[in-house]
Amino acid sequence: MRKIFRSLLAKYMFIILMALSLVQLTYILIAVFVSEVTKDTEDKSQSQGYEGFEEVEEKWHQEAKDIQNVTVQTVDQHFYEWTQQYADASMFWVGEDGKLLTTVNLKDQLPSEWTPAFTTKFIKERYGGDPFTIIAFLGENETNGFIVLEVPRSTFNPPLRDVYDNYGSILFIGVILIIFLFITASFLFFRGIRKRLVKLQDAMELRDVDNLPIQINVKKQDEIGQLEQTFNQMVFELRESKQREQKEEQLRRELIANLSHDLRTPLTKVRAQTYSIAKEDLSADGKRAIKALEASVVNIDSLIENLMSYSLLMASKYKCDRKAIDVVRFVRKSLASWYPVFEKAGFEIDIELNVFKETKWLVDPIWLGRILDNLFQNVVRHARSGQYIGVKTESKDNIDSLIIIDRGKGMNDESNEKGAGIGLSIVDMMVKGMDLDWDIESSEQGTTITIKKYNERCS
Structure with missing residues (x-):
């Protein structure tokens, strides 16, 4: 069980659960907050008697019609009662003769004399606009003029909309903050994983003194x-x-x-x-x-x-003790010691040793002698059937070459005297140890071994 809780999966699931719990808790708090604010708003609306558009319009018409004794005092009393319900409302009375008689909370400048044209224009501008405007005649007939009520349409907004208008940005910022915290936690979590994986990769690439990775x-x-x-x-x-x-x-x-x-x-x-x-x-x-x-x-x-x-x-x-020696002369001396061996074995000997432009090779004489002895011995042992050995020099493309040729059956031939290849392995290590190069071309018609010296490597 402890191993499960230590796993990366469990840790990331914990981050997700924490984020979900935080989101859920936030929504609960938001719901409680909205519920309380809405309740307070509704209570306030109910206590103030706020109603809808149609109810207000019908009530305004009915109360204007019920006024029997139309005087400035009765109209002012009527306006006063409505300001108790709608504090932001504007009200005014225009008499039959078009004179502006009394006003309450006017927001716009109105003329003291109302002509039919202005009245028509006023009604047209206010129709369906903001503020919500109601025009009603006083009393039972039109001889008393008309009274006007203007209420901001926001007064009739649902309580929840008011909450959203007042606190919507705060709620939105809260949700964004929760999402940002979740993304940040996820980023830090995966960045930690990446750092550890990169560290492991670096450890795989680094090498200790024994050429092995470091723990x-x-x-x-x-x-x-x-x-x-x-x-x-x-x-x-x-x-x-x-x-x-x-x-x-x-x-x-x-x-x-x-x-x-x-x-x-x-x-x-x-x-x-x-x-x-x-x-x-x-x-x-x-x-x-x-x-x-x-x-x-x-x-x-x-x-x-x-x-x-x-x-x-x-x-x-x-030990390799390199010295500058005349390689062509050295090869001649080595061939001289092997000449009786080749002659006794009945080999045709073809020697063409031309002097190199750079006669001195920086090599170990003992190693070079050992290389030549191994190669000549291989010819005697494995190419006896060809009865031929050729040794020549060649210079081409800044490369000086010593070439040994035989006409045996090739290195792929299963000879009774074929060994484990130690001699050629020694040749390979010694040639490379003296900064030389070599290659072998072998077929059923014979074998050609070339030892090369690149002039640009000379020191």
């Missing part, structure tokens, strides 16, 4: 708080997983290094014993077996060396 502080236990807790748990598990991975990687590197070291000791003994046996008087088959054994020992030693180098490169412990 965030959970302050609330609602849905976003649960999401934040899940995010923190994910970061914790990722960090633990990465630590386990680093420990396993460290153990693997140490194991490879120890195995490489341990394997070299017996391998050295095998090589020494093979050399001793080779000096004995052996048959032709025995000599062939010794040569095959010596070749296997060399291959195993090369594999162990690659494994060791790969482990050191992965651990960033294989």
